[in-house]
Amino acid sequence: MNDISGFMRDELLCHGAALVGFGDLSALPPGERAGMPVGVAVAVVYPGDVIRRIANGPTAEYREHYDRLNEKLDMLVTLGADALKALGYQAIPQTREVVRRGANAGQDAETLLPHKTVATRAGLGWIGKCALLVTREYGSAVRISSILTDAPLKTARPVDGSRCGSCTACAEACPGHAVLGREWSAGIPREEFYDAELCRTAARKQSLAGFGADISLCGKCIEICPHTRKYIIPSASRPDSLGEDAPDR
Numbered sequence: 626m627n628d629i630s631g632f633m634r635d636e637l638l639c640h641g642a643a644l645v646g647f648g649d650l651s652a653l654p655p656g657e658r659a660g661m662p663v664g665v666a667v668a669v670v671y672p673g674d675v676i677r678r679i680a681n682g683p684t685a686e687y688r689e690h691y692d693r694l695n696e697k698l699d700m701l702v703t704l705g706a707d708a709l710k711a712l713g714y715q716a717i718p719q720t721r722e723v724v725r726r727g728a729n730a731g732q733d734a735e736t737l738l739p740h741k742t743v744a745t746r747a748g749l750g751w752i753g754k755c756a757l758l759v760t761r762e763y764g765s766a767v768r769i770s771s772i773l774t775d776a777p778l779k780t781a782r783p784v785d786g787s788r789c790g791s792c793t794a795c796a797e798a799c800p801g802h803a804v805l806g807r808e809w810s811a812g813i814p815r816e817e818f819y820d821a822e823l824c825r826t827a828a829r830k831q832s833l834a835g836f837g838a839d840i841s842l843c844g845k846c847i848e849i850c851p852h853t854r855k856y857i858i859p860s861a862s863r864p865d866s867l868g869e870d871a872p873d874r
């Protein structure tokens with residue numbers, strides 16, 4: 626790791642990031658990455674007990690943490706981009722405001738480059754059958770953001786394939802039948818394994834029933850994932866079956 630990479634990682638971790646990774650974006654079309662060759666992926670993590678308590682539906686507490694983590698991510702990527710700019714590099718923090726401005730400017734993508742693409746390029750995890758990032762450390766109990774930059778950061782080996790294997794837990798538990806069952810691999814269109822509209826509709830019903838708000842926040846696929854459960858359930862009370870094979874939510 627060169628000095629800038631170590632500095633950036635330490636800076637983000639000491640301000641509250643749970644995971645930080647650097648991804649080589651140069652194989653992607655320049656127009657999809659604002660001409661920047663490197664992505665910084667940042668993940669923050671839900672407390673395990675908050676996720677445990679959404680087993681029967683989303684809660685007001687879960688929504689509060691969702692909002693709080695989004696604010697924390699905006700702070701972290703802004704801080705990280707400012708640090709890179711102070712060193713003389715270009716850096717675009719993909720905050721919610723930057724994303725909104727991009728959408729208002731008529732860009733197709735919700736972000737300049739999806740955070741999940743940056744995260745997989747940075748080796749943080751793979752995309753699960755439910756279209757969420759799955760990390761080894763926390764499963765899907767994370768929220769993520771990213772920075773696009775031309776800083777010469779030491780990039781990780783990307784994750785190009787799913788590690789879901791034969792697991793179908795999220796597909797079976799999804800109240801909207803939005804998880805189609807196919808495994809992700811880098812470059813396949815999301816529509817081939819996950820139906821965002823079915824998810825949105827079901828998640829809205831879950832939010833209304835769970836905490837009375839007309840938003841789309843469900844989270845069942847986060848809670849049910851064996852990789853999340855390895856994080857949220859103490860190992861002594863975890864069934865043996867939780868092994869390695871194993872829109873807003």
Ligand code: SF4
Pocket residue numbers: 755798799800801802803804823824825827828842843844845846847873874
């Ligand atoms: S958030 Fe809920 S509705 Fe959407 S895919 Fe996950 S389990 Fe299904």
Ligand code: SF4
Pocket residue numbers: 752753754755759788789792793794795796849850851852870871
């Ligand atoms: S529940 Fe199973 S199939 Fe779904 S993302 Fe997690 S490991 Fe993959």
